[in-house]
Amino acid sequence: MDHRLLEIVACPVCKGKLNYNKENQELVCNIDRLAYPVKEGIPVMLEPEARRLTAEEVK
Template sequence: MTSRIDPVLLAKLVCPVTRTPLRWDDQRGELVSEAAGLAFPVRDGVPVMVVREARVISSE
């Protein structure tokens, strides 16, 4: 399930909600927006930056 994301691409991507940088979660294979509390999936190496596809993360 773990896929990789190009570091150059990661440096250019921002959260579509807050416009803040994203963090790569290697274990889950997701792009995480700490500011929005959302995790965006990466499918077949392609980030899915659609809010309705994002998983809400807890603020623990």
């Protein structure tokens, strides 16, 4: 994941900062508890495609 992209991309729901989870290939919004998949290097920034984080995953 390009670090320059991380600086400009934001959560589509709350417009907050996203963190990259390299292990799961996801962009994570801790505020909304959503993880957006990164497929073939392209972030899928659609709320219906996002995975809900469990309480243990939220940092």
